[in-house]
Amino acid sequence: MGDPSVRTLLEDIPVFPRAVGEPWRTGADDGTAGLWRTGGPDDAGALARPGRSQRAPDRRERGAGLAAPPGHAVFADLVDLAPAAAFIRDRDGRYLWANHAYAHLYGTVPQELVGRYIEDFDTPAEADRFRALDQQILTRGTPVRHTLHYLRRDGTTGRAVGHRFPVREQSRTCVAGIYVDITDHLRATAQRQAAEENLSALRDHSGLPCALLSANGRVVEASVAAAELFHLGLTDLVGRRAHTLLAPEPRPELDRLHHRWNSLISRRTRRVETTAVLVDSLGLHRRAELHLTTIGHCAGRARHVWAVITHQSLAHEAHPPLTAAQIRILSLLAQGSSNSDIAASLNLSRQTLDYHLGRLRRLLGAATRPALVARAYVLGILAPHAWPPRSATAAHPLSTA
Numbered sequence: 001m002g003d004p005s006v007r008t009l010l011e012d013i014p015v016f017p018r019a020v021g022e023p024w025r026t027g028a029d030d031g032t033a034g035l036w037r038t039g040g041p042d043d044a045g046a047l048a049r050p051g052r053s054q055r056a057p058d059r060r061e062r063g064a065g066l067a068a069p070p071g072h073a074v075f076a077d078l079v080d081l082a083p084a085a086a087f088i089r090d091r092d093g094r095y096l097w098a099n100h101a102y103a104h105l106y107g108t109v110p111q112e113l114v115g116r117y118i119e120d121f122d123t124p125a126e127a128d129r130f131r132a133l134d135q136q137i138l139t140r141g142t143p144v145r146h147t148l149h150y151l152r153r154d155g156t157t158g159r160a161v162g163h164r165f166p167v168r169e170q171s172r173t174c175v176a177g178i179y180v181d182i183t184d185h186l187r188a189t190a191q192r193q194a195a196e197e198n199l200s201a202l203r204d205h206s207g208l209p210c211a212l213l214s215a216n217g218r219v220v221e222a223s224v225a226a227a228e229l230f231h232l233g234l235t236d237l238v239g240r241r242a243h244t245l246l247a248p249e250p251r252p253e254l255d256r257l258h259h260r261w262n263s264l265i266s267r268r269t270r271r272v273e274t275t276a277v278l279v280d281s282l283g284l285h286r287r288a289e290l291h292l293t294t295i296g297h298c299a300g301r302a303r304h305v306w307a308v309i310t311h312q313s314l315a316h317e318a319h320p321p322l323t324a325a326q327i328r329i330l331s332l333l334a335q336g337s338s339n340s341d342i343a344a345s346l347n348l349s350r351q352t353l354d355y356h357l358g359r360l361r362r363l364l365g366a367a368t369r370p371a372l373v374a375r376a377y378v379l380g381i382l383a384p385h386a387w388p389p390r391s392a393t394a395a396h397p398l399s400t401a
Contacts, residue, residue, distance in 0.1 A: 086178040093118040158183040209309040217242040247277040284315035287380025313380030334389035
């Protein structure tokens with residue numbers, strides 16, 4: 001099946017994917033391969049032998065009778081345009097053949113490599129090292145898989161992994177090599193590892209309760225602070241459904257939270273700030289400010305969401321939900337309004353206002369007006385960063401209900 005040296009190249013192609021950022025560029029604009037030589041009608045389309053003409057015929061020449069024998073053209077195109085960088089050199093370090101991927105490493109085309117020596121493209125130190133590798137292959141007579149470093153065109157050091165092995169060319173033993181450039185893959189892997197380490201440090205040492213949630217609301221990973229918040233072990237928190245950590249709330253609040261969550265997962269929005277009442281393993285409640293952020297930029301549905309708790313109220317026993325009128329009374333108390341002003345603002349009689357105040361004292365365990373206001377803030381009923389005072393669940397900063 002075609003030239004034995006080229007077939008040997010294919011047999012030693014590294015079987016792992018290339019992870020390089022930019023696509024390979026071919027030297028010929030017409031897309032033709034560089035493994036074919038031109039000649040008379042009797043040898044048209046034969047695989048090029050080392051030392052012979054390396055000009056690639058264009059498609060018109062192929063169509064005019066210089067096409068390769070059946071099966072050989074595809075075979076040659078595969079080797080010549082494969083993403084793996086391949087070459088053949090004689091024992092003197094002279095290039096007999098190279099494909100486009102190998103020439104691309106040096107910023108040139110195969111025709112500029114063939115017939116020239118290692119020293120024409122590499123530094124003296126690198127050339128000596130490559131010659132030593134070639135001599136090792138010629139001496140051992142067996143293939144060697146290894147990783148090599150080389151100097152890239154931008155002056156940085158690149159890395160490639162592959163095989164170097166002996167081949168027979170015109171009754172002489174030469175050295176062939178085939179490599180995959182893994183420089184960009186290694187750089188991306190190192191960057192990802194560094195990002196994961198930074199994120200782990202932030203998660204574990206910032207003191208912020210945070211958790212990574214799956215699209216269906218299950219805790220994938222969490223910080224120690226999050227586990228402590230819910231009085232759970234970290235292994236008990238991971239794997240739990242997030243809705244089991246939420247206290248029962250009025251239907252409108254739950255609907256609002258579900259709507260915002262669905263907006264995140266469908267990527268209609270990437271970041272949401274909201275509040276929710278959390279319940280720990282002891283049954284204690286606390287209102288918390290949640291920052292929800294999706295991960296990644298793909299066009300499909302989000303697979304994960306980071307949830308970070310930035311502010312939280314004191315833990316307290318569950319109490320009946322307050323009415324809109326009671327929350328409005330608390331916000332007016334926090335604003336400094338007198339009882340008569342509150343009654344006039346809400347169109348209530350003094351007796352009705354006294355009834356509400358008495359009920360609020362019992363519900364919140366506060367005996368005086370200042371204590372009521374303080375309890376409203378520490379329990380998360382009133383928003384801590386808003387003026388004039390408003391409900392912590394209000395949709396707009398100027399809302400008071």
